[in-house]
Amino acid sequence: MTVDALVQDARFALRSFAGAQTFSVTTVALLAFAIRLALGAAPRDVLLLVLRRSAALVAIGVGAGLAVAVVATRVLRSLVFGVGTLDLEAFSLAAALLVVVALVASYLPARRATRISPMLALRGD
Amino acid sequence: MTAPDPLLIELRDVRKIFTTDEMETHALGGVELEIQRGEYVSIEGPSGSGKTTLLSILGLLDTPTAGTYRLAGELCSGLSVRESARVRNRQIGFIFQTFNLIGDLTVQENVELPLTYRGMPASERRDRVVAALEKVGMAHRAKHLPGQLSGGQQQRVAVARAVAGSPPLLLADEPTGNLDSHNGDQVMALLQGLHQGGATVCMVTHNPEYARHATRTIHLFDGSIVDETRRGPA
Ligand SMILES: Nc1ncnc2c1ncn2[C@@H]1O[C@H](COP(=O)(O)OP(=O)(O)OP(=O)(O)O)[C@@H](O)[C@H]1O
Ligand SMILES: [Mg+2]
Numbered sequence: 001m002t003v004d005a006l007v008q009d010a011r012f013a014l015r016s017f018a019g020a021q022t023f024s025v026t027t028v029a030l031l032a033f034a035i036r037l038a039l040g041a042a043p044r045d046v047l048l049l050v051l052r053r054s055a056a057l058v059a060i061g062v063g064a065g066l067a068v069a070v071v072a073t074r075v076l077r078s079l080v081f082g083v084g085t086l087d088l089e090a091f092s093l094a095a096a097l098l099v100v101v102a103l104v105a106s107y108l109p110a111r112r113a114t115r116i117s118p119m120l121a122l123r124g125d
Numbered sequence: 126m127t128a129p130d131p132l133l134i135e136l137r138d139v140r141k142i143f144t145t146d147e148m149e150t151h152a153l154g155g156v157e158l159e160i161q162r163g164e165y166v167s168i169e170g171p172s173g174s175g176k177t178t179l180l181s182i183l184g185l186l187d188t189p190t191a192g193t194y195r196l197a198g199e200l201c202s203g204l205s206v207r208e209s210a211r212v213r214n215r216q217i218g219f220i221f222q223t224f225n226l227i228g229d230l231t232v233q234e235n236v237e238l239p240l241t242y243r244g245m246p247a248s249e250r251r252d253r254v255v256a257a258l259e260k261v262g263m264a265h266r267a268k269h270l271p272g273q274l275s276g277g278q279q280q281r282v283a284v285a286r287a288v289a290g291s292p293p294l295l296l297a298d299e300p301t302g303n304l305d306s307h308n309g310d311q312v313m314a315l316l317q318g319l320h321q322g323g324a325t326v327c328m329v330t331h332n333p334e335y336a337r338h339a340t341r342t343i344h345l346f347d348g349s350i351v352d353e354t355r356r357g358p359a
Contacts, residue, residue, distance in 0.1 A: 042211070121225055
């Protein structure tokens with residue numbers, strides 16, 4: 001995997017959050033996989049691509065969530081007596097769990113993406 | 126290094142039958158075809174005569190129901206999915222009617238895509254992308270997204286993507302079908318230049334004007350080659 005690929009994944013994830021594209025299996029997404037396969041991507045390349053992109057989505061989501069949690073804890077502590085300090089352990093556990101769940105959840109669609117026919121690129125239907 | 130075998134493509138009795146709910150379509154019926162390196166072949170025939178089917182088999186996008194296909198001496202019948210992906214990646218450059226650039230990748234990244242599937246080092250990839258984009262006059266648009274380009278520009282980028290890895294065979298299915306005549310002429314001039322530079326080109330076209338660029342025209346009818354026209358070198 002290259003740095004370029006990571007940059008592309010991150011950009012894809014950021015655009016997904018911005019609503020410019022959705023991660024659902026749209027016709028456009030199917031066609032893009034078919035094009036990659038036609039250009040010589042092996043099924044494994046497509047599998048890794050989908051998993052990487054899901055991971056990028058989750059990583060950015062978790063990062064944003066952690067940042068919010070840190071700020072919220074501070075604010076709460078200044079307002080309410082008795083709120084503890086940042087519970088790093090609980091946060092990390094929750095984040096790790098999210099990543100695992102997301103990867104498991106994206107595995108099946110990823111497998112499906114590897115079985116798209118590259119013929120789709122030629123016939124477009 | 127020995128010179129490569131001049132015979133690039135060899136189809137023997139290739140048949141393709143599509144089966145859909147009790148309906149059988151014989152899209153190709155026993156095609157025999159040899160293409161030498163350096164030829165420029167155009168394929169024509171009425172709608173439904175099997176042109177796209179033939180191109181899909183030449184491009185290893187689909188497999189024949191029967192018959193054998195040899196590309197650059199390698200028997201392509203019975204290759205695994207992964208092996209045919211490797212052959213497509215190294216031996217074939219595709220140019221599609223609908224351009225088929227990937228919308229969320231820049232021009233540069235699109236052209237680089239087939240090279241990344243080869244595990245080519247980044248520096249070599251970059252050099253090849255620049256050279257390919259310069260060849261089609263699109264280097265100044267390297268950072269643009271496909272959606273920011275005209276159809277003609279997108280197809281020129283698609284040509285750059287097809288040639289970036291210098292595959293011996295270029296396949297094009299109605300490459301000018303979605304272009305006006307000015308942009309169509311430009312893309313055809315690119316293909317002609319690539320052929321003059323030594324590429325083997327195999328193109329489906331409905332435009333008789335463009336078919337004349339080819340050194341040989343194959344006429345398909347009902348899944349069979351019914352006629353061939355050869356022209357001297359232009
Ligand atoms: N996936 C498929 N399932 C069933 N029949 C198919 C399939 N693909 C192609 N065919 C049939 O095979 C025949 C040849 O189709 P093909 O697309 O190769 O024709 P073509 O010469 O490219 O036509 P056109 O000029 O319209 O593009 C047609 O009768 C078509 O309906
Ligand atoms: Mg067709």
